[in-house]
Amino acid sequence: MSPSPQTPWTLPEPAVLESLRAALLHWYDDAGRVLPWRKEQDPYRIWISEIMLQQTQVKTVLSYYDRWLQAFPTLETLAQADLQQVLKLWEGLGYYSRARNLHRAAQQVMAEHQGIFPQQLEQVLSLPGIGRTTAGGILSAAFNQPISILDGNVKRIFARLTTLPKPPGKAQKQLWQLSDAMVDRENPRDFNQALMDLGATICTPRAPKCDRCPWMSHCLAYQTRTPTYWPMRETPPVRPHKTIGVAVIWNHQGQLLIDRRLDKGLLGGLWEFPGGKLEPGETLPECIKREIQEELAIDIEVGDHLITIDHAYTHFRVTLNVYNCRYCSGTPQAIECQEIRWVTLEELDQFPFPKANLKIIQALRDRGVPQLGG
DNA sequence: GATTCGTGGTA
């Protein structure tokens, strides 16, 4: 059960803070990770890494980071790039607003700062996609400025260190206060990086390696033998499930129809196969025929089932029921999307698709062009 | 201040 704190939550004493700083920096010299962006001094490259690393593990980011810098080696090349090319490079990484914001922010830096990445906190925070943690990460890593951070790693470390008596989401003020008090004024660059390494390699969510932790002797969670109890969890919201009918619509030239989603919201700016939510009392073919009429204003004949895909997003789940369909009549209208195109199977990989749709494309490649009756 | 944003790994 819940180990309740024996005393009210307080900041560690200054002498303790200094001891913690020294121990962490010493540990980092010996055990810090070697990462490609750590040898960079170009703020643009550090910025790219910080955005990619939002809610995303280092292992996932590495290959994306390399490919991105090949395509957009400088801030100016990014600013001048086509958004579709930007999204294509981001394909599969998730949270696509990050890519759209990077593109917009690069253009903002060109317009407002003559292409020079700003060094003032206020100016950095005014760029889209950069909040307090990312700003601190960039300014400490690129310019060695003593600005604190508070990412998932740091929250977990601090929650254990102090046995924080409430979930991090409800203790933002204390956690920032602690991070501010903690950051090393002499070497904020290494200190912030060390903090994240400690969380990623020692103070891990499951099975933390307390016996190798430089903060063991000051950690209240360790002393009470409750490291994995912390941080306290919020009660997770229930995630609804949606059943979706999806159409792969073929025309008489052997092309298929794809649409580009609106720039705002889920999967914004990405391409997809059209479809929509199954209504009560409706069959999947009925759903698909209706949705295509409503969204694209064309008449189709729903054919055979192609594939069923279960996919979990952060706050809901979907089952995509995909059917091959035959175009019948009407001119496609972009009613609930921003663009529509007829493309061949070979052309599909030029367009950025969400992960679940890539599985549809793979199924199409495996199976080839269907023989649709009619 | 609570929701809305992806995807992959792991137990």
Added chain:
DNA sequence: TTACCAAGAAT
């Protein structure tokens, strides 16, 4: 299979 969570920000 399900649940949790990872270098968070915007609305």
